[in-house]
Amino acid sequence: MNAPLPVLNDPPRDEPERSLILDPRTYEQALKCVHCGLCLPACPTYVLTGHEADSPRGRIQLMRGMVDGAIELTPAVREHLDLCLDCRGCETACPSGVIYHELIEETRWRMEQKGQAPLSFQGRVMRWLSMNLFVHPTRLKLAVLPARLMQKIGLYALLRKTGLFKLLPMQFRKMEQMLPAQGKLWPARLPQRMEPLNKAEGQPRRVGFFAGCIGSVMFDTPNRQAVELLAAAGAEVLIPHAQVCCGAIHHHSGAPTPAAVMAKRNIDVFLPKDGPGVEFITTNIAGCGAMLHEYDHLLRDDPEYAPRAKEFVKRVKDISVVLLELGLPKMNHPVNRTVTYHEACHLVHGQKVSGPPRQLLAKIPGLKLVPLPESDLCCGAAGTYNLTQPQMATALAERKLSNIATTNAEICATGNVGCAMHIQSEAAARGQKITVVHPVQLLHEAVFGK
Ligand code: SF4
Ligand code: SF4
Structure with a gap:
């Protein structure tokens, strides 16, 4: 008779108490690390701090140690993990093929689930804003409206000069600092809904354009320009209005369940069950594109969506790749x-x-x-x-x-x-x-x- 499989959330009594429980498939990524250190120079936080615990190898050891029951999740450990940018520079450098982002993302999710080492007040506010404001383009447009109006009448520049914004906590100061100046990244008018575009004759190649939630507000100009370029390159560009946020903010902040809901919605929109869908799903925004590429992993245990997610991922291509493929105007x-x-x-x-x-x-x-x-x-x-x-x-x-x-x-x-x-x-x-x-x-x- 086969031995029963271990239950994920219920370690045997004689095992040490673990601070972290990971899906065995994710834990395998930690086991693949051979501690060679080739990823260290590729890691921005290690390059800046020089601390092993702020390196990919160090963080993998921390996560593995927590799963093995050898390391406790202390505030210091949490700090080293939180400092990771999830930039994936270590994955490019790693000769052993460690898919590091799966480790850090699941770790963040598990810590969030268990309420371990909760965030500071400002961290919680930021998390709330990220998940409830940034991912909803209409709410975001409304939220930036006062700033845009103040920019228009010159009041914003005046307020900046008074130094009033310097009194804000650093996270909010940073948010204020990131507002683009009018006429640079964002246009003078508020972004409107983008419409499909087709200038090609005959049977053009069908390209689905993913606008992104923050992107559709802050990157409105480049998004419209990308659609015009695609159409000039001979594509029929579809911009389904039912598309939603890619789910990256949720997924990277330890909330995969809402991210999976968004993923399913986008799959239904771009690759409907009852039609051929589009040949390419493209975006101007690297962060969204990378998340769209993750849908097969995110939905791997969903019997209905797993095969559709695989097909979806095959069709996701960055705008630069699609433009080269179509041929430039x-x-x-x-x-x-x-x-x-x-x-x-x-x-x-x-x-x-x-x-x-x-x-x-x-x-x-x-x-x-x-x-x-x-x-x-x-x-x-x-x-x-x-x-x-x-x-x-x-x-x-x-x-x-x-x-x-x-x-x-x-x-x-x-x-x-x-x-x-x-x-x-x-x-x-x-x-x-x-x-x-x-x-x-x-x-x-x-x-x-x-
Ligand atoms: S993902 Fe994290 S550990 Fe890997 S290179 Fe980026 S900051 Fe370093
Ligand atoms: S390069 Fe890969 S195997 Fe080597 S230490 Fe970094 S994560 Fe581990």
């Missing part, structure tokens, strides 16, 4: 600027997309693309990390900006809304002159002019 307008490229973690490490954005930029007439040192090291944005860990986020932004300064570029292109807002706002706070844009903004200029 004619570029008649030279963009005579020096540009450097920052690799968003969730594009380079999360989706392993590194070459395509650079290839696109290199094709733009007049544009001089210059390499950025440490281009794949996290800038500190990492979803809502810059709000929950503002000190580390700021230190990483400073490092990124110093690297950008060495290139003498006037523009930094990057494929993620969070990186763009973070780098731009930190540059403004330091008085460093750099314009941060999405690569599609430069392509759009080259195709359609200013």
Whole structure:
């Protein structure tokens, strides 16, 4: 007779008490680590602190130790785990194929479930805002409305000058600092619903556009430009209005159940059961794209959605990949600027997309693309990390900006809304002159002019 399988939440009495219980499939990731340390130089928090406990190898040991009952979950341990950006730089560097993000994400979920080491008051407020405001574009638009109005009449700049905002706790100061200046990332008007676009004759390739929740408010201009570029490249672009947040904020904050609900909704919307769906599901936002790629993992135990999630993931492609695949429209307008490229973690490490954005930029007439040192090291944005860990986020932004300064570029292109807002706002706070844009903004200029 087969021995009964161990019950996940009920360790035998003679085993030490464990601070953490992980799905055995996730725990296996910790066992794959051979402690070689090759991931250390790729880890932004280790690079900055030099502490083993702030490295991937150290954190894996902490999580494994908690599962084995050798390490207790103390506030210090929690701090080292919380400081992780979930940037996945360690995964790219790891020769043993440790899928680190599965470990840290499940650990966060289990800690949240058990109410272990609860968050500070400010942390709880941030968590509430992330899950109840940021993921709802209409609520977010309404929330930023007063700031936009104040910007328009000049009151905002005045308030900034008084130094009043400096009295806010750091997390809220950071949130205020990230509001884009009018006319930069966000346009003068409030974003309206985007409509499908098809300029192609015959039987065009069908592309579903995923706008993102924060992206559809803060990245409205690049989103519209991406849709115009896709249509000019011969695609029929569908923008289903029933799409919802990708679930990344919930998933990365230890709330996989609502994330799974959102994943199922997006699968139903882009790949309906009773139709062929779209050929590609594309997005301008690396963070969303990486999360859409996770749907097969998130829904692996759901008998109905697991096979559909696999099919969905196959069709998710970053905008740079889809534009290269479709073939770029004619570029008649030279963009005579020096540009450097920052690799968003969730594009380079999360989706392993590194070459395509650079290839696109290199094709733009007049544009001089210059390499950025440490281009794949996290800038500190990492979803809502810059709000929950503002000190580390700021230190990483400073490092990124110093690297950008060495290139003498006037523009930094990057494929993620969070990186763009973070780098731009930190540059403004330091008085460093750099314009941060999405690569599609430069392509759009080259195709359609200013
Ligand atoms: S995900 Fe990023 S911050 Fe976290 S351990 Fe890996 S490299 Fe370090
Ligand atoms: S590179 Fe991979 S195997 Fe080596 S220490 Fe890091 S996580 Fe472990």
